[in-house]
Amino acid sequence: MPELPEVETVRRGLAPAMEGTVIAQARVNRPDLRWPFPDRMAERLTGARVLQLRRRSKYILADLDRGETLLIHLGMSGRMLVSGDPLGQFVHDHPAPEKHDHVVFDMANGARITFNDPRRFGAMDLLETSTAEAHPLLAQIGPEPLGNGFTESHLVDALKTRNTPIKSALLDQKTVAGLGNIYVCEALFRAGIHPVRRARNISAKRIATLVPIIRTVLEDAIDAGGSSLKDFRQADGELGYFQHSFDVYGREGEPCRTPDCTATVQRVVQSGRSSFYCPSCQR
DNA sequence: ATAGGCACCTGGTGGC
């Protein structure tokens, strides 16, 4: 479930097993995910110490002590399983290898990180740390929604000329980083904005309301994900997989959750993807 | 420059 909150949850789950620790051995079980891995990736990772795990949009960035940064994207189906952690914080024993385990890091502290991705829309690359932000995959991305750069004036300016549905404009990572199909639907519901409306036709005042709403939607989801980390030991160890209660996403035909609203959640397909909304609350 | 559609890939679900 990798939108920003899930990626942040994964980052937080990986941090205690990886930060400050040497990658004793990195192994790759195939030559590529969405793209070929960089040259000699396993060799370049093996023996490197992870200084810090960062997140930019839906990317995880692992800064290494060799001046390189490992970039990780989970795509649609990517998972990071932590096992064998000596602190007993995660799945204790290494589970049997599974289909689609593409990359494995054995850490010097005994932890094992397994990257599993059935659809292989995920990616890994190695960047020079000092110029990481200039990487083509990162350079065009808009402000972090939980950072200082995501302001009402930014969003108003970014959307006032966009002749595309507000749903599409918010999915565009140049507008704001990290939103995906679920949280755009949820944010538009909370803002009372119909997903099909053209962005430039929505008043600046209404667009401005989206800023705190987007922040809150994402923070709520991160809080929910973070709490699920506590369940790791007895759970099956699936990092980044947690329950979340949605107002509209995936609820086609079910009643709107707004008090006194009698409408049912509708689904409309926009550029090939489902949008869920309440036709009464969202205009 | 911007907008829309396609492609990449596997697995789960529901209908016949």
Added chain:
DNA sequence: TGCCACCAGGTGCCTA
């Protein structure tokens, strides 16, 4: 049980 159509949390690339 088998087969098939359809759906899924992302995003780069190609075309108008």
